[in-house]
Amino acid sequence: MKETQILLIEDDPLDMELTLFALQENKIANYVQVVRDGEEALDFLFCKGKYSSRDKSQQPHLVLLDLKLPKVDGLEVLRQLKYNEHTKAIPVVILTSSVLERDVINGYKFGANSYIQKPVDFEEFKKIVTELGLYWLKFNRGVPDDAFT
Structure with a gap:
């Protein structure tokens, strides 16, 4: 992957727009893929559903993950992402409104x-x-792209 890609997993339209604005204003990434729920996030990461033709070796360089998501919650997305050999090295930053201590603990546990x-x-x-x-x-020096093949 030559361009820097972020996967933004966010269901709140305002938070999504604010995040995209901040990233674009500061030219942080060449491309931001936005998904609106946990199920779509897993489909994107594991090349399923409408993303079945996506190249698995082209993984995002960073995942920004909200926890309170429809269909599949953010902690389950994180658990599956970090459990899988092909995606576990992708850095994941939980960006959430949750102040619950159990969410913080489980986020790091997963x-x-x-x-x-x-x-x-x-x-x-x-x-x-x-x-x-x-x-x-x-x-930060991230995992080389060919590590995902």
């Missing part, structure tokens, strides 16, 4: 690389999304 509570203030939200994008996609 393999999240980071847990960030969404701030209410737009400027703070934008700053956080920008900084996490810069860290994971610009400063």
Whole structure:
């Protein structure tokens, strides 16, 4: 994969727009794939359903994951992603409004690389999304693309 790709798993339209705005304004990624529920996220990651023709070796460089999702919740998406040999090395940042301690604990137990509570203030939200994008996609050395083949 030559372009930097983020998979944004978010069901809230406003949070999705704010995240996309922050990423695009700061040119964090070349491409952001948005999915709106946990089932679609799993289909995308494992090339099923409408994503069955997607190349499995072309995995995102970063997953931004909300926890409170329809169909399949975010913790189950995380568990399956980290359990699978072909996807477990993908960095996953939980970006959620949940303040529940059990969500934080389970997020890390299931393999999240980071847990960030969404701030209410737009400027703070934008700053956080920008900084996490810069860290994971610009400063951090990620897994080489051919590791997913």
